[in-house]
Amino acid sequence: MKRESSHLKNPNNEGFFKSVYDVTRLIPYGRITSYGAIARYLGTAGSARMVGWALNTCHNQPDFVPAHRVVNRNGLLTGKQHFGNSRTMQQLLENEGFVVVDDVVINFREKFWDPSLEL
DNA sequence: ATTCTGACAGCAA
DNA sequence: TTTGCTGCCAGAA
Numbered sequence: 001m002k003r004e005s006s007h008l009k010n011p012n013n014e015g016f017f018k019s020v021y022d023v024t025r026l027i028p029y030g031r032i033t034s035y036g037a038i039a040r041y042l043g044t045a046g047s048a049r050m051v052g053w054a055l056n057t058c059h060n061q062p063d064f065v066p067a068h069r070v071v072n073r074n075g076l077l078t079g080k081q082h083f084g085n086s087r088t089m090q091q092l093l094e095n096e097g098f099v100v101v102d103d104v105v106i107n108f109r110e111k112f113w114d115p116s117l118e119l
Numbered sequence: 120a121t122t123c124t125g126a127c128a129g130c131a132a
Numbered sequence: 133t134t135t136g137c138t139g140c141c142a143g144a145a
Contacts, residue, residue, distance in 0.1 A: 016142065035127055039140090045128095047141045052126035054142090072127060079126030089126095 016042070020054035021061050023115050027069045030096050031113035032105060034073045041115035048072075056082060068092040075108030 023038050035048035044050060051070070056079075058065040068089045072078045080089040080103060090100045099106040 039127085044141065046139070048127040049125055049139095050127090050141055050143090053124085055126060057143090067126080070126080077126090082126055 016044070016050060017054040017057065020051050021058060021063070021065050023119075024055065024058070024065050024067060024070060025063065026115065026119065027066055027113055030098075030111065032069045032071060032075075032093070032098065032108060032111045033113045033115065034071060036073050037112075037114050037116065038070065041119065052079065055079065069096075069113075071105060071108070075105040077103045077105070 019042050020038060023041060027033055035051040036045075038051045039045055039048040042051075055065070055067045055070060058067050067079065068083065070079070077089050077093070077100065080086050083089045083092075090103065093100050093105060098108075098111060105111070
């Protein structure tokens with residue numbers, strides 16, 4: 001049988017990136033998640049870097065991807081530099097009710113949304 | 120085909 | 133406790 005490097009929950013086998021975008025769009029408004037959580041949901045636990053890589057090219061996607069709702073496990077806005085301006089990501093988060101201090105989401109834990117649990 | 124990179128995470132000192 | 137190194141997998145050059 002074909003080596004299923006993808007025992008991932010890929011609705012469509014259109015690729016890893018597509019799945020990342022898909023999951024990211026499923027993040028509810030006012031909620032937040034981490035790269036590792038998404039990676040774990042996709043079945044490629046430990047490949048959180050891939051998630052970040054995918055989001056790096058999320059601009060390539062026609063649909064809006066709420067990448068600002070994805071931070072690292074510390075709640076740090078690691079990708080803020082990729083939103084054009086450094087403060088764009090923080091503003092988007094604050095606009096959704098997040099409390100961001102020193103590039104870290106304070107209420108990260110209570111707002112956390114784990115796709116593995118919610119989906 | 121091979122090498123490098125990357126918006127992370129986990130573990131070792 | 134904080135800092136640093138390694139592993140992870142998939143694209144791009």
